[in-house]
Amino acid sequence: MDQKVKKIITKVRKGDHQAFAELVNLYKTQVYNICLRLVRIPQEAEDLAQEAFIRAYTNIDKYEIDRKFSTWLFRIATNLSIDYLRKKKPSAYLDAEIPGTDGFTMYTQLASEEPLPEDLVLEYETQEWVQREIEELPAKYRSAIVLKYIQDLSLKEISDILDIPVATVKTRIHRGREALRKRLRHV
């Protein structure tokens, strides 16, 4: 797989525009699902996923061939999605850490107190409901959770994609999982 990808990238770098389509085909499902689980709305996820590939293409010379291509690509897709959410959601203050609490936010505070209304559970199919609850997570927990559980990536890969230490990845997964637990326990 890695050798195949490297060959394609070499072709693209030499100006073989069409070879890039092979890369898109190889990774489009994963990239799309990362975007989809981060932003939830299919059309927006599709636009973001396309944009991620376009950026990968225009920056292909910056990609270090010895590193894993998917890590680099997923990083572009994650960053684009998170940026998009930041611009879209004015509720950033909920994401702000409460000083001296080591990553605790107003959001986690609220989430833990708020029971999920029963009719909401009935209203959505489980999938949609789970997706909505993921969307309610602060962005930094959401990206760690999506990469771990949806893409099944190792802590090391997640740490490379998000550019944070492995220990921080763990903390975010633990906190994100706890916040989700509080919202998903009323099945």
Added chain:
Amino acid sequence: MACLKEMVQIMYKVLDQEATEVEEREFFDHINTCSTCREHFLELKQTESLVKGLETKEPSEGFTQAVMAKLPQPHKKSRRPAKV
């Protein structure tokens, strides 16, 4: 009963498959008698399976074409090398 913070840390290790055998035994012995930790653990397991259970969706059929159409065009000379 309010459980020690350490027990929650062991619970996370068990979930992340990072616990030692001793820790695992200690944890499962504990949740045999502590319903608070047992509930907590089961809820976390359930959360994991709900999130993992999200289906993989496919992007639209025209995805690749759409990307290719939006790429900046390469220089003409690299597309078709001139015959000498």
